[in-house]
Amino acid sequence: MKTYCKRLLLLFLLSFVIGEDVVFAQTRSTQFSMYGHIQNHFDDFTNEPKSYFSLGEQDFFVTSNITERISFLGETVVRYDANTSSKFAPSLERAQIKYDYRPNHSVVVGKMHTPVNYWNDVYHHGRLFFPTIDRPHSFSYMVPLHTMGVRLQGQNIGSLKFGYDAVVGNGIASTDISDPNLNKAVTLAMRIEPSDNLQIRFSYFNDFLRTNTAGAHSGHGGALASTYKGALNFELWSNSIAYFGEGWEFLNEFSYNRNKTQWKGYANNFSNFTYLGVRVKENQTLYYLTDVMKVAENDLHTVGGEILKFALGYKYEFSYLYKVKIQVERLGTITHDHAHHDAQDRYDIKIQFAYGF
Amino acid sequence: MGFKRWWLVMVIFLGVGIVTPILGQSDLVFMGNDLSMTEMNTALMKDVFKARYALWPNGKSITVCLPGSKSVHAEKVAQEIYGKSIKDVQKFWLSVVFQGKAKSPYFFDSEKEMSDFIAKTPGAIGVITKSGGFTAPKSQLIKINP
Numbered sequence: 001m002k003t004y005c006k007r008l009l010l011l012f013l014l015s016f017v018i019g020e021d022v023v024f025a026q027t028r029s030t031q032f033s034m035y036g037h038i039q040n041h042f043d044d045f046t047n048e049p050k051s052y053f054s055l056g057e058q059d060f061f062v063t064s065n066i067t068e069r070i071s072f073l074g075e076t077v078v079r080y081d082a083n084t085s086s087k088f089a090p091s092l093e094r095a096q097i098k099y100d101y102r103p104n105h106s107v108v109v110g111k112m113h114t115p116v117n118y119w120n121d122v123y124h125h126g127r128l129f130f131p132t133i134d135r136p137h138s139f140s141y142m143v144p145l146h147t148m149g150v151r152l153q154g155q156n157i158g159s160l161k162f163g164y165d166a167v168v169g170n171g172i173a174s175t176d177i178s179d180p181n182l183n184k185a186v187t188l189a190m191r192i193e194p195s196d197n198l199q200i201r202f203s204y205f206n207d208f209l210r211t212n213t214a215g216a217h218s219g220h221g222g223a224l225a226s227t228y229k230g231a232l233n234f235e236l237w238s239n240s241i242a243y244f245g246e247g248w249e250f251l252n253e254f255s256y257n258r259n260k261t262q263w264k265g266y267a268n269n270f271s272n273f274t275y276l277g278v279r280v281k282e283n284q285t286l287y288y289l290t291d292v293m294k295v296a297e298n299d300l301h302t303v304g305g306e307i308l309k310f311a312l313g314y315k316y317e318f319s320y321l322y323k324v325k326i327q328v329e330r331l332g333t334i335t336h337d338h339a340h341h342d343a344q345d346r347y348d349i350k351i352q353f354a355y356g357f
Numbered sequence: 358m359g360f361k362r363w364w365l366v367m368v369i370f371l372g373v374g375i376v377t378p379i380l381g382q383s384d385l386v387f388m389g390n391d392l393s394m395t396e397m398n399t400a401l402m403k404d405v406f407k408a409r410y411a412l413w414p415n416g417k418s419i420t421v422c423l424p425g426s427k428s429v430h431a432e433k434v435a436q437e438i439y440g441k442s443i444k445d446v447q448k449f450w451l452s453v454v455f456q457g458k459a460k461s462p463y464f465f466d467s468e469k470e471m472s473d474f475i476a477k478t479p480g481a482i483g484v485i486t487k488s489g490g491f492t493a494p495k496s497q498l499i500k501i502n503p
Contacts, residue, residue, distance in 0.1 A: 031454075031461055065460055068418045068480075069411075073457045098457065100411040100418070108457075126455050155458075156409035196407075196440065246441070282442060320448045356451065 030064040035356040037127040042349040055080070056352075059093075059125045069100045077125055092176065093125060093146070108151040111176060114144045115151070115165040115189045116203045117253050118240035119273075127354040131251060131275050131285075131315075133327045134350075137293045137307045138271035142236060142257040144172055144205055147185060161193035171207035172234060174215045181210050191240075201240040208233050212301055228300035233260040249277035249285065259301045267299035283317040294334060306333040325352045384487050385437055387499040388472060391417055391479035396500035405482060406438050408450075408459035413480055421462035422471050422483030430468075430486040438484065472497060 037056035044050060057079040064072045074095050081089035096110030115121040119136065120143060123129045139145065149169015157163065170178075171185035189203035209232045235258045243250040257269040270293070277287035291309040295302055311329035318324070332345035387402065393415035397405075404410060410419055424430035426443050435446045453459050465471035465483070468491035475481040475497055482499065485491060 029460075033455075035455075061455065063454060063457075063460065065418070068416070071460060094457075096457065103410040103412040103414065106411065112457075122452065122456055126452075129452055129455065156404060161409070246445075282444070317444075320444050320451065 030062065033061040033063075033356060035059040035061060035126050035128055035354075037352055037354040039133070039353070040351040044346040044348065046347050055088075056127065057125055066097075071098045071100075072096070073098065075125065102154075104156045105152075105154040108153065109149075111146060111148045112151060112167075114147045114167065114187055114205065115153075116143060116187060116205050116236060117238045117255070118199065118201055118242045118251065119253055120145060122242075126356070127352065128321070128323065128356040130325075130354070131249060131277060131287065132289050132311065132313060133325050133352045136253055136271065136273035137291050137309065138253075138255050138273070141293065141295060141302045142255055142269055142271065143238075144185065144187075144207070144236070147187065148174065148176055148179075149184065163191045163193070165189040165203075170215075171209065172215060173209050173211065173213045180213070181208065183208050197243055197245045199240070199242045201238070201242075203236075203238045205236040205238070206234065209301075226300060226303050228261070230261060230263070230300075232301055234301060235259070247279055249275070249279070249287070251275040259299055261300050264298040264300055267296040267301070269293075269295045269299055269302075277315075285315040287313045287315065289313070292334065306335060308332050308334045321357050322353075322355045325354070326350070327352075384433065385501070386485050386487055386491075386493055387482065387501055388422075388475050388485070388493045388497040389482040389499040390475045390477075390497060391415070392482060392499065393417070395498075396502060398502045402501050403438055406484070408453045411459065417480030418460070420460070420478055420481040422475060422481055423462050423464050424471075424485060425464040425466040428466050429489055430484070433486045433488075434484050468493070 036058040039054040039056055040052075041054060042049065042051045057077045060076045060078070062072075062074045066072055075093040076090055077093050078088055078090050080087060083089075092111065094111055094113065096108050096112045098106050098108045100106045113120050113124045120139070123135070124145075136143075147167050147169035149167055151165060151167040151169075153163070153165045155161070155163040165187065166189075167187035168184050171181055171183075173180050185205065185207035187203060187205045189201060191199055191201040193199050212226060212228050212230060212232045237256045239252075239254045241250070241252045251274070253271075253273040255271045257271075259267045259269070261267075272290075272292050274290045275287060276289070277285045279285045289309070289311045291307065293307045295305055309329055309331050311327050313325055313327035315323055315325045327350045329348050329350070330345070331348065393413050405419060406421060408421070412418060423446075424434055426447065431443050435441055435443045439446050439449065441449065450462055454461050463474060465474065468485045468489055471483045471485065472491075472493055475483050476494070485493070
């Protein structure tokens with residue numbers, strides 16, 4: 001009798017689980033996508049030429065509607081990592097849960113791309129979406145790429161389609177599981193969309209670092225090289241202007257970074273990235289870019305120096321899921337003083353095959 | 358021809374001239390299920406199809422249904438709602454989903470499939486054209502006001 005009852009109970013529980021799954025199946029949908037790129041380089045072809053193929057980031061992207069109002073977004077990238085035996089390692093880039101509490105307002109919790117500018121919020125790892133081959137140089141020195149925390153966001157408010165983001169989370173020195181600082185990093189961002197193709201953004205980011213260390217996902221590779229490990233107040237003001245019309249495309253990313261230390265006072269750093277593209281055919285674009293960055297001599301957060309890049313490029317879209325970009329670029333410095341930076345004046349050619357499906 | 362007849366002909370001629378473009382704009386047919394409204398204005402409709410809202414006023418999640426790229430409706434819908442080519446609309450949605458701003462839309466190559474999906478998905482809204490010849494169920498029709 002006991003066994004019969006147990007079986008009956010098991011059957012009842014099983015039917016409940018199956019039944020619930022059927023109910024959920026009507027609203028829940030999970031989608032997997034993948035993005036990636038492969039590149040061919042012909043570096044420094046006027047001095048010491050090098051030619052090689054390069055496997056870029058392979059981005060596994062998943063979204064799921066858990067309930068009517070709650071959704072999940074995850075992004076795991078497998079990319080080159082010199083510290084592993086296979087030279088490739090996975091990296092959790094985004095894992096966020098979103099709750100829509102109003103038609104155009106939501107709250108996001110988890111690891112996200114810090115919405116400081118258009119590029120970091122819209123493209124980040126998606127080379128398929130990048131208008132050029134590489135992202136701006138400032139992403140390796142002064143743009144805080146990720147935040148692990150909570151984000152309030154809204155969009156489409158009023159006739160100018162005002163949007164906002166307010167983020168509080170672990171700062172530049174943090175890892176994905178802890179933050180050595182008690183205070184949290186704060187991002188305040190706003191944007192307007194005067195027309196369908198035009199977006200203007202402003203943002204402010206602040207983080208006080210008790211010790212000047214850069215977490216694995218801050219993106220501040222330059223900070224890892226800095227020998228200064230004392231306290232530092234990091235502030236970043238950003239402005240983006242993005243216009244992507246049928247004939248013309250324009251993107252300007254300006255960043256002003258001010259770092260304060262007890263020893264050297266305020267260090268003023270800035271960067272500006274400009275992209276201008278003209279669609280010669282629906283699937284073909286010719287473009288030009290300028291990327292300039294200057295890190296002050298008295299800055300202790302990063303080891304940046306000066307960078308000045310010009311490039312001409314051509315994009316061919318085989319479909320909306322596969323495109324090829326060819327870029328000829330000159331990389332140098334603003335004042336031709338190499339004393340504090342390892343970037344040499346050089347000319348490179350890059351070919352990028354970017355895909356998504 | 359008397360003055361009255363001439364006047365009548367002019368009125369009909371002008372009337373046809375004015376009415377034809379207005380009718381031409383309403384070639385799109387909108388279907389929905391449990392949207393908390395049976396009609397909406399063009400601006401709201403475009404905002405919904407451009408992923409600027411996640412929920413309807415009744416709290417139902419918005420599910421966008423679009424004609425597949427091979428559908429006879431695709432080009433007209435892409436032009437009239439998005440002002441873009443079919444490929445650019447596909448790029449738009451790929452990017453919006455990648456940003457985490459909206460959930461993926463559903464694409465249908467047949468009007469019947471779209472209508473059936475909408476019927477069983479509260480919060481779903483879809484669009485086709487009249488020229489396809491499909492008669493949408495009256496209970497699903499959403500009127501779009503200028």
